[in-house]
Amino acid sequence: MLSRDAEHLYWLARYIERAENTGRLINVNVEMMLDYPIDDSLGWEPILEAMDSKEDYLSGHKHYDEANVIHYLSRERNNENSIASCLHNASYNSEFIKDDLPRSAMEELNNIEMNFLKEMTTSVSKRKRAKNIYEVISSSQRFFGIISDNFSRGYAFEFLRLGRFVERADMITRIIDSICNAEKKEGTIDLSTLEWVNLLKTLSAHQAFRKVSRGEIEKESVINFLFKDDSFPRSIYRCLTIIHKSFLNLPKNKDALLFIQKFLANLSRSRIGKYENTKIHSFVDSTQKKISSIDQIIQKSYFNN
Amino acid sequence: MKKNSLINYLDKGDSYDEFYGDSLTVRKHAQKALNYLSPLSLEDLQDINLATVSAIQSMGITFRVYQDESNANVNRTWPLDFIPRLIKKEEWKLVEKGLIQRVKALNLFIEDCYNKKKFLNEFNIDESLVLNTSAYKAYCKNIKLKHGVWSHICGSDLIKGEEGDFYVLEDNLRVPSGVSYMLENRMVMKRVLPDLFNKYGVNPVDDYPSKLYETLASVSFSKSKHPEIVLLTPGIYNSAYFEHSYLAQQMGIDLVEGSDLEVGKDSYVYKKTIEGLKRVDVIYRRIDDDFLDPDVGNPNSTIGVRGLLKSWSQKKVAIINAPGCGIADDKAVYAYVPKMIDFYLKEKPILKNIKTYFMNNKEHREFVEKNIHSMVIKPVAESGGYGIVIGKDLKAKEVGPVFRKIRNNPRNFVAQPYISLSTSPTFSDGKIEPRHLDLRPFILSGSKNYVTVGGLTRVALKKGSSIVNSSQGGGSKDTWIID
Numbered sequence: 148m149l150s151r152d153a154e155h156l157y158w159l160a161r162y163i164e165r166a167e168n169t170g171r172l173i174n175v176n177v178e179m180m181l182d183y184p185i186d187d188s189l190g191w192e193p194i195l196e197a198m199d200s201k202e203d204y205l206s207g208h209k210h211y212d213e214a215n216v217i218h219y220l221s222r223e224r225n226n227e228n229s230i231a232s233c234l235h236n237a238s239y240n241s242e243f244i245k246d247d248l249p250r251s252a253m254e255e256l257n258n259i260e261m262n263f264l265k266e267m268t269t270s271v272s273k274r275k276r277a278k279n280i281y282e283v284i285s286s287s288q289r290f291f292g293i294i295s296d297n298f299s300r301g302y303a304f305e306f307l308r309l310g311r312f313v314e315r316a317d318m319i320t321r322i323i324d325s326i327c328n329a330e331k332k333e334g335t336i337d338l339s340t341l342e343w344v345n346l347l348k349t350l351s352a353h354q355a356f357r358k359v360s361r362g363e364i365e366k367e368s369v370i371n372f373l374f375k376d377d378s379f380p381r382s383i384y385r386c387l388t389i390i391h392k393s394f395l396n397l398p399k400n401k402d403a404l405l406f407i408q409k410f411l412a413n414l415s416r417s418r419i420g421k422y423e424n425t426k427i428h429s430f431v432d433s434t435q436k437k438i439s440s441i442d443q444i445i446q447k448s449y450f451n452n
Numbered sequence: 453m454k455k456n457s458l459i460n461y462l463d464k465g466d467s468y469d470e471f472y473g474d475s476l477t478v479r480k481h482a483q484k485a486l487n488y489l490s491p492l493s494l495e496d497l498q499d500i501n502l503a504t505v506s507a508i509q510s511m512g513i514t515f516r517v518y519q520d521e522s523n524a525n526v527n528r529t530w531p532l533d534f535i536p537r538l539i540k541k542e543e544w545k546l547v548e549k550g551l552i553q554r555v556k557a558l559n560l561f562i563e564d565c566y567n568k569k570k571f572l573n574e575f576n577i578d579e580s581l582v583l584n585t586s587a588y589k590a591y592c593k594n595i596k597l598k599h600g601v602w603s604h605i606c607g608s609d610l611i612k613g614e615e616g617d618f619y620v621l622e623d624n625l626r627v628p629s630g631v632s633y634m635l636e637n638r639m640v641m642k643r644v645l646p647d648l649f650n651k652y653g654v655n656p657v658d659d660y661p662s663k664l665y666e667t668l669a670s671v672s673f674s675k676s677k678h679p680e681i682v683l684l685t686p687g688i689y690n691s692a693y694f695e696h697s698y699l700a701q702q703m704g705i706d707l708v709e710g711s712d713l714e715v716g717k718d719s720y721v722y723k724k725t726i727e728g729l730k731r732v733d734v735i736y737r738r739i740d741d742d743f744l745d746p747d748v749g750n751p752n753s754t755i756g757v758r759g760l761l762k763s764w765s766q767k768k769v770a771i772i773n774a775p776g777c778g779i780a781d782d783k784a785v786y787a788y789v790p791k792m793i794d795f796y797l798k799e800k801p802i803l804k805n806i807k808t809y810f811m812n813n814k815e816h817r818e819f820v821e822k823n824i825h826s827m828v829i830k831p832v833a834e835s836g837g838y839g840i841v842i843g844k845d846l847k848a849k850e851v852g853p854v855f856r857k858i859r860n861n862p863r864n865f866v867a868q869p870y871i872s873l874s875t876s877p878t879f880s881d882g883k884i885e886p887r888h889l890d891l892r893p894f895i896l897s898g899s900k901n902y903v904t905v906g907g908l909t910r911v912a913l914k915k916g917s918s919i920v921n922s923s924q925g926g927g928s929k930d931t932w933i934i935d
Contacts, residue, residue, distance in 0.1 A: 148725055148726050148727075149706050149708060149712055149723060149724065149725055149726075150712070150724045150725055150726055151708075151709065151711070151712050151724070152706070153726045242688045243688060243707075245512075245697065246697045246698060246700070246701035246707075247701065250511075250512070253512070254510070302726060397726070398726065398727045399726075399727065399728075448726075449726040450726075452724035452725075452728065452729060
């Protein structure tokens with residue numbers, strides 16, 4: 148397989164997954180704000196921070212008001228990580244490889260972009276906005292559903308899978324970080340249960356979590372679950388296991404396999420659930436760095452000849 | 453039978469019509485198609501048209517148009533008229549032979565021009581006819597290619613004249629495009645008009661990709677039974693990218709850009725894969741000669757591969773079509789094709805050539821000037837219909853300036869008698885009316901020869917117009933070779 152094709156497949160999957168996760172983050176935060184009697188700024192700043200977008204956002208805006216932040220995260224084309232930009236980049240990458248993918252998957256991709264970009268104004272009603280973002284999430288799931296149903300296992304499949312799960316692992320860390328950031332700012336009021344439930348909802352993890360943990364939903368069990376659960380596909384541990392599996396089916400995989408095995412062992416050993424917020428934050432930071440190392444290994448092994 | 457008022461053929465004009473003969477008698481082979489179309493209401497026809505458009509959209513068949521103002525380009529839905537163009541098999545068999553004969557002679561001519569120049573010497577033709585053109589590449593001198601083939605894929609444009617005979621209008625020997633639309637048109641028609649399909653024994657077209665693959669494999673210099681073949685595209689913004697991607701996928705080969713390839717220290721060409729560098733034996737290139745290699749052609753080319761032509765001249769990689777093969781699709785060279793067939797093959801030409809007048813020949817020029825209203829003037833080195841002057845459309849005061857321009861650079865122009873393109877019924881503005889068309893079959897040459905079954909029929913959708921190019925409002929038809 149051509150290096151360039153592999154790279155397009157990898158990024159196609161990353162951008163679709165990123166659009167989906169950004170959508171999840173927005174929708175759940177909107178819901179949370181309804182339950183959450185504080186002003187907008189406290190609710191939206193941590194999200195921008197977790198997405199590494201705070202500075203960029205502040206260069207164009209003064210306040211963290213909901214309408215502007217949501218517009219920035221979903222439709223602002225100058226924000227290279229907005230849903231609109233992600234969809235645009237996904238469709239750009241797909242141009243090169245469209246004849247290699249199932250036609251129905253390509254149709255799904257065209258539909259996401261067309262439907263989402265149809266309404267590009269800031270003044271969309273809240274109800275419509277949520278529905279619109281929900282469409283992106285379900286289209287992304289349909290896209291990957293078609294891939295896993297109708298696509299032969301081979302290199303192309305593995306690069307899509309790598310892209311999807313590298314991106315997902317990265318986004319999970321960011322979503323966790325946004326909650327920790329919020330707590331840090333809030334300080335005095337204890338909002339824990341609500342926040343941890345929302346965190347689980349963002350990741351569609353509420354049901355899965357309930358299967359393994361009864362009783363009160365509190366930080367330690369949620370953090371442990373999202374980092375270390377070995378069967379739920381939106382835990383970091385599970386994402387890494389899937390990435391590991393993909394590497395097993397690819398050539399030149401020695402460095403990658405070794406790195407991930409160490410990474411997994413390190414995760415299992417950690418007692419992250421018991422950490423203070425600041426320590427969680429730095430653990431999340433180092434996890435993010437390791438995920439980006441996986442990305443670099445992929446680039447080096449397969450894309451840059 | 454009741455005549456359908458939607459078939460509007462009263463002002464058929466003087467052109468040869470492929471369904472209706474003199475005084476609107478129906479040609480025998482068209483009877484079944486007309487029986488099918490005549491009883492249909494406007495609503496029926498619009499339904500079929502809509503089904504055609506939506507099939508094309510859902511299959512994602514597009515072509516890219518460059519837009520001047522915004523400098524952006526857009527993908528447009530491919531235009532297909534659902535009324536097929538019909539050609540009888542016995543007629544086609546002869547055309548097929550004629551095309552193979554023609555392309556054989558053209559290939560021999562190209563190799564001859566780069567070697568002993570026997571043809572030019574024999575007929576005392578001024579060498580500058582070939583050597584002083586931009587298509588001539590000095591680096592091809594003394595090169596001989598496998599099977600003697602330079603233009604492995606040729607797209608010749610055919611028209612039917614007033615008497616219903618095919619003429620060759622031009623041969624596109626460099627990087628002809630359009631074949632994917634021929635294949636996709638057939639897929640659409642099978643979905644849209646299966647019942648009409650059944651009434652005719654329509655000969656299938658879909659073996660083209662496998663024949664193309666065989667042709668590409670047959671010119672490989674490597675001894676491997678499965679040579680490594682790639683299709684080299686300028687990229688997604690090229691107007692024919694749809695076709696590049698389609699053909700690569702159909703043949704199961706990699707679609708590469710220049711940056712995916714490199715020439716190694718051993719002068720072999722390699723592609724960059726996830727497993728590392730992998731040797732390439734055959735390159736089906738869809739970029740122009742001058743952009744293939746910045747070391748030799750345009751130094752600013754970013755779509756080519758440095759060192760590629762050196763590798764080619766050492767026979768370490770095969771390039772298809774071969775660089776430099778454009779010398780034979782010059783419109784002045786066109787005039788000599790019948791002579792080439794006689795000279796190289798000792799055969800009589802099967803297909804008609806249009807009589808061509810050289811503007812650097814005084815007698816010819818004076819004849820053309822006198823008869824300008826029945827003539828067409830063409831620049832020799834242009835393609836795609838650009839720069840053509842149609843004599844009958846000229847106003848009296850425009851004639852002078854045209855010939856002044858010609859006299860300034862007579863080698864750059866030829867003239868031919870004006871031939872009215874044949875017509876065929878076409879659905880347009882709610883009616884079925886005659887529209888002008890041409891035909892581009894594709895001829896493959898390698899260890900074997902092959903001609904597409906029919907080809908891409910292009911049709912001018914505007915009433916009376918002869919401009920069939922899709923970039924200028926032309927459409928297409930599925931071409932049915934029928935038993």
